[in-house]
Amino acid sequence: MSVVQLAPHTGSRRDSRRPVAAEATATDLAVTGRLPAGLDGCFVRIGPNLMTGDRPGHVLVGDGMAFGVRLREGRALWYRNRWIRTDRTTRVLGELPLPGPRHGLSDNANANVIRHGGRTLALGEAGVLPIELDERLDSVARMDFDGTLPHGFSSHAEADPVTGELFAVAYYHELPYVEHLVLTPEGRVRRCERIEVSGPPLMHGLALTDRHSVLFDLPVTFNPALARAGSRFPYAWSPGRPARLGLLPRQGCAASVRWFDIDPCYVFHPVNAYEVGDRCVVDVVRYDRVFDRDRDAPGESPPTLWRWTLDLTRGTVAAEQLDDIPQEFPRIDDRRKTMPHRYAYTVAMQSGTGVLGGSALLRHDLVRRTVAVHDFGPYREAGEAVFVPRGPLSAEDDGWLLTYVHEARTGRSSLVVLDAGDFTGPPVAVVHLPVRAPGGLHANWITA
Numbered sequence: 381m382s383v384v385q386l387a388p389h390t391g392s393r394r395d396s397r398r399p400v401a402a403e404a405t406a407t408d409l410a411v412t413g414r415l416p417a418g419l420d421g422c423f424v425r426i427g428p429n430l431m432t433g434d435r436p437g438h439v440l441v442g443d444g445m446a447f448g449v450r451l452r453e454g455r456a457l458w459y460r461n462r463w464i465r466t467d468r469t470t471r472v473l474g475e476l477p478l479p480g481p482r483h484g485l486s487d488n489a490n491a492n493v494i495r496h497g498g499r500t501l502a503l504g505e506a507g508v509l510p511i512e513l514d515e516r517l518d519s520v521a522r523m524d525f526d527g528t529l530p531h532g533f534s535s536h537a538e539a540d541p542v543t544g545e546l547f548a549v550a551y552y553h554e555l556p557y558v559e560h561l562v563l564t565p566e567g568r569v570r571r572c573e574r575i576e577v578s579g580p581p582l583m584h585g586l587a588l589t590d591r592h593s594v595l596f597d598l599p600v601t602f603n604p605a606l607a608r609a610g611s612r613f614p615y616a617w618s619p620g621r622p623a624r625l626g627l628l629p630r631q632g633c634a635a636s637v638r639w640f641d642i643d644p645c646y647v648f649h650p651v652n653a654y655e656v657g658d659r660c661v662v663d664v665v666r667y668d669r670v671f672d673r674d675r676d677a678p679g680e681s682p683p684t685l686w687r688w689t690l691d692l693t694r695g696t697v698a699a700e701q702l703d704d705i706p707q708e709f710p711r712i713d714d715r716r717k718t719m720p721h722r723y724a725y726t727v728a729m730q731s732g733t734g735v736l737g738g739s740a741l742l743r744h745d746l747v748r749r750t751v752a753v754h755d756f757g758p759y760r761e762a763g764e765a766v767f768v769p770r771g772p773l774s775a776e777d778d779g780w781l782l783t784y785v786h787e788a789r790t791g792r793s794s795l796v797v798l799d800a801g802d803f804t805g806p807p808v809a810v811v812h813l814p815v816r817a818p819g820g821l822h823a824n825w826i827t828a
């Protein structure tokens with residue numbers, strides 16, 4: 381349990397969420413400090429960025445925009461922000477619709493951006509198809525993994541760092557099941573298992589061990605009344621609905637899911653999962669409740685760090701709160717996915733502030749059970765931090781953390797690079813962006 385005290389946050393979440401009105405391109409960006417020469421790639425974050433004239437609504441809804449900085453040989457070559465080309469944004473921008481298949485009511489790939497099978501993909505929630513981006517973050521086409529995807533995809537997928545396979549759970553409100561998808565390293569769906577659920581639930585992601593996919597069947601479900609009322613996010617807390625974790629053997633059929641009942645709660649983001657003997661450890665950011673009274677943001681209970689330990693022999697679950705600081709956007713060294721991890725990085729969310737960022741990053745040492753704080757100071761808000769290892773064989777904490785920081789007072793943004801091994805020390809480099817990048821959702825490092 382943490383006893384860390386965070387400095388009061390100054391500035392409002394409205395500041396960081398205020399959208400930008402235009403796309404921008406800038407080259408040869410100013411840098412304070414020294415960018416590590418080994419960072420060769422693009423740091424990309426995506427998030428809702430409402431087009432002019434729209435009123436702010438649900439924190440997860442809004443036209444997607446990608447914000448990227450290209451780093452190479454110690455220089456920040458460029459900054460670009462680009463709308464994700466949906467049918468709506470192309471219409472507003474006066475462009476032709478993006479080619480490719482269509483699925484479902486929405487095509488708003490605004491939640492995450494990943495690299496898989498040689499393609500950079502913008503991902504969205506609730507049955508949205510991925511939108512492929514080129515190396516300059518321009519939308520290329522809507523895609524369905526060469527026709528192998530049965531319906532929509534997911535905002536989150538877990539890559540096995542050993543096999544290169546990609547695992548995801550897709551849900552869509554018209555289907556009485558969710559689809560567990562296994563993709564080849566080349567990016568084709570080679571297995572789809574239909575798992576019956578009631579609701580259907582908002583299944584934002586999954587966790588992966590070396591033997592199982594961990595499914596989060598939790599009481600936030602599609603709400604027909606909200607849909608009829610025109611909500612762009614018709615999912616709500618479902619009182620009385622059971623909560624359970626499902627262990628699906630990675631190559632198993634739907635009937636082989638083993639369910640473990642847990643107390644009602646919600647999880648957007650697992651940290652990682654792994655198995656030791658007959659125990660399966662699942663670390664997550666957990667909420668007591670979301671989308672019950674507050675339908676526009678997951679703001680009614682603080683997100684905190686929890687560990688579930690599933691006893692596969694006895695069929696029991698032990699729950700432990702690892703840290704009581706409000707926090708979200710958990711990341712680890714992705715090379716540790718499916719196996720025991722020591723370090724986890726999160727964004728500290730002070731109560732009353734945004735759900736897209738916070739004024740500090742936390743570094744958890746889960747072996748020593750300590751937490752360190754990197755506080756960016758008043759008026760500043762950091763988003764999801766991505767760990768980039770120094771090299772392919774470097775240790776779990778030997779590398780850099782990259783995050784965007786928004787400053788409410790000046791309306792400026794920067795890309796901050798921290799040394800993960802000197803987490804509380806000053807940044808090794810700050811890339812000054814020529815325009816502000818508003819608070820967003822998920823970020824990733826796309827290696828060149």
Ligand SMILES: [Fe+2]
Pocket residue numbers: 491535536584648649822
């Ligand atoms: Fe997410």
